[in-house]
Amino acid sequence: MTADTIDPGNGISEDAQSTPAGTGHGEASRLETIHTRLSADLVERLVGKVSIHGAVGGRTQSYSPLTGELIADYPASAPQDVRAAFETARRAQQTWATTPLSQRAKVARRLHDLLLERSEQLLDLVQIETGKARKHALDEVLSAAAATRHYAYASRGYIRPKRRRGVLPVLTKVTEARVPKGVVGIITPWNYPLALSVSDVIPALIAGNAVVHKPDTQTALTGLRLRELAVQAGLPEDLWQVVVGDGPVVGPAVIDNADYIAFTGSTATGRSVAQAAAARLVGCSLELGGKNAMLVLDDADIEKAVSGAVRGCFSSAGQLCISIERIYVHYTKYDDFLARFLTEVRAMRLGSGLDYTADMGSLTNTKQLENVTLHVEDAKAKGAKVLSGGRRRADIGPLFYEPTVLGDVKDIMRVHGDETFGPVVSVYSFKSESEVVAEANNTKYGLNASVWTRDNKRAREIAVKLHTGTVNVNEAYAAAWGSVAAPMGGMRQSGLGRRHGAEGILRFTEAQTTAQERLLPIAPWFGMSDQRWGALMLRSLKLLKTLRMK
Numbered sequence: 066m067t068a069d070t071i072d073p074g075n076g077i078s079e080d081a082q083s084t085p086a087g088t089g090h091g092e093a094s095r096l097e098t099i100h101t102r103l104s105a106d107l108v109e110r111l112v113g114k115v116s117i118h119g120a121v122g123g124r125t126q127s128y129s130p131l132t133g134e135l136i137a138d139y140p141a142s143a144p145q146d147v148r149a150a151f152e153t154a155r156r157a158q159q160t161w162a163t164t165p166l167s168q169r170a171k172v173a174r175r176l177h178d179l180l181l182e183r184s185e186q187l188l189d190l191v192q193i194e195t196g197k198a199r200k201h202a203l204d205e206v207l208s209a210a211a212a213t214r215h216y217a218y219a220s221r222g223y224i225r226p227k228r229r230r231g232v233l234p235v236l237t238k239v240t241e242a243r244v245p246k247g248v249v250g251i252i253t254p255w256n257y258p259l260a261l262s263v264s265d266v267i268p269a270l271i272a273g274n275a276v277v278h279k280p281d282t283q284t285a286l287t288g289l290r291l292r293e294l295a296v297q298a299g300l301p302e303d304l305w306q307v308v309v310g311d312g313p314v315v316g317p318a319v320i321d322n323a324d325y326i327a328f329t330g331s332t333a334t335g336r337s338v339a340q341a342a343a344a345r346l347v348g349c350s351l352e353l354g355g356k357n358a359m360l361v362l363d364d365a366d367i368e369k370a371v372s373g374a375v376r377g378c379f380s381s382a383g384q385l386c387i388s389i390e391r392i393y394v395h396y397t398k399y400d401d402f403l404a405r406f407l408t409e410v411r412a413m414r415l416g417s418g419l420d421y422t423a424d425m426g427s428l429t430n431t432k433q434l435e436n437v438t439l440h441v442e443d444a445k446a447k448g449a450k451v452l453s454g455g456r457r458r459a460d461i462g463p464l465f466y467e468p469t470v471l472g473d474v475k476d477i478m479r480v481h482g483d484e485t486f487g488p489v490v491s492v493y494s495f496k497s498e499s500e501v502v503a504e505a506n507n508t509k510y511g512l513n514a515s516v517w518t519r520d521n522k523r524a525r526e527i528a529v530k531l532h533t534g535t536v537n538v539n540e541a542y543a544a545a546w547g548s549v550a551a552p553m554g555g556m557r558q559s560g561l562g563r564r565h566g567a568e569g570i571l572r573f574t575e576a577q578t579t580a581q582e583r584l585l586p587i588a589p590w591f592g593m594s595d596q597r598w599g600a601l602m603l604r605s606l607k608l609l610k611t612l613r614m615k
């Protein structure tokens with residue numbers, strides 16, 4: 066197949082072949098062309114769904130990190146387009162809000178099945194747009210399906226109207242309802258385009274909102290394909306608008322029109338999103354950066370900790386907000402851990418194949434490559450030891466960088482406290498539990514932590530001392546991330562609010578209390594004086610306390 070071959074089927078050809086990934090760090094592997102998998106008609110169809118209402122926002126392109134080839138050329142949404150997208154979404158939301166919850170959830174149930182049926186196509190798209198290895202793209206499909214299933218079945222329990230005790234028992238009937246915010250603005254980054262879009266968009270829609278979604282241009286096709294599948298699953302088309310373009314232009318336009326904002330991205334941008342939301346007095350959830358620590362205690366299973374560390378540090382080439390960038394190992398286990406870890410890291414296969422032969426893929430954009438290079442070179446210049454990796458691999462693809470392990474890292478180095486967001490980890494040893502907890506907490510971030518021990522009680526005791534939104538025990542990040550019924554998010558500068566679980570959908574609703582007074586008013590009854598009424602009320606309150614009524 067050549068670059069301009071058109072596959073008239075689902076857009077991704079079944080017979081496409083890719084070259085095998087490299088072995089170790091030494092062997093190059095390269096796809097012949099991304100267009101052997103991605104057909105022009107699929108790209109054209111999806112690009113045609115960008116929300117454009119006649120304004121001219123220019124054009125914007127995305128290129129595959131795997132080969133450097135052009136993926137798509139989009140019309141950029143101008144601020145007027147974004148406003149028009151909100152108007153269309155707002156009209157559609159009026160009907161959607163009155164559609165029974167069971168029907169809204171049904172769309173999610175069908176979407177779940179489509180995500181699984183179309184998984185191969187989605188894996189190709191995610192790999193082509195992000196450059197990650199297929200097994201890491203698979204994490205996205207699995208997590209997207211799990212979150213969709215969760216909200217399809219659990220939303221009723223989270224948001225159905227609930228009876229609450231009234232001020233005067235029996236006489237006051239109180240219902241707490243959860244009404245949709247209206248039109249939610251959702252801004253997502255490029256690193257997990259499928260998983261992160263699903264975990265915000267799906268609960269927002271099930272809660273009765275419309276969505277205006279701004280994916281990163283780099284990964285907009287994945288967002289557009291996801292939307293197309295949701296429409297196929299029964300979602301009214303206008304309910305989910307996708308706008309594409311420059312973050313600093315399109316992002317603020319989304320915030321200016323939204324009734325609520327769910328933002329995922331860097332802490333710096335998150336801060337400006339929060340300021341803009343505050344100026345409009347609309348709420349926002351912010352899922353931001355991290356500098357996540359892994360604690361390997363003296364009683365840890367070292368073999369398991371080593372393979373957990375490889376998954377934790379190098380999934381999606383470390384471009385994962387909850388990935389591990391700092392490993393602390395008890396000094397009695399340090400040498401053993403490090404030797405085994407280095408052996409595994411050095412054996413990792415880099416590759417760009419659209420198959421399962423690579424252990425790690427590419428970085429996604431030039432900014433990432435520059436930042437990773439800057440962190441490693443700065444650390445080297447200030448005395449850190451490169452124990453493995455530390456090199457760009459242009460022979461494999463334009464943005465490949467080796468999985469890198471650093472030792473002798475000091476606090477004067479950027480890599481010590483700043484988020485690298487790449488395949489770079491620093492390894493330290495520690496002596497006492499209090500020392501390692503203090504070190505793990507010695508960061509402005511508070512997203513994820515990982516504790517390795519055979520003692521569950523000890524793990525729980527340490528977990529409560531860690532200032533992070535998630536603590537994974539004997540796993541790096543996947544246990545908490547995959548447990549979609551539990552909230553996920555950051556403390557400190559890692560964010561505000563949570564995705565997943567009850568909080569992940571309640572954020573897209575307003576609580577509305579309806580209190581209906583029956584038979585008697587909340588005022589003196591039957592000509593009672595204010596004084597007698599007051600005495601009656603005081604006695605009643607005493608009684609309610611005695612009866613332990615909540």
Ligand code: NAD
Nearest residue numbers: 253254280281312313316317330331334352353354355386
């Ligand atoms: P980024 O903040 O540059 O961009 C994120 C999104 O915001 C993109 O869609 C971008 O176009 C948009 N944007 C850019 N400027 C904007 C503005 N002024 N107003 C509104 N939107 C704007 O982040 P990035 O570098 O693309 O993503 C990587 C960062 O995201 C890392 O710091 C990572 O830790 C974080 N992240 C966090 C989570 C989480 O759940 N906590 C998940 C994934 C990524």
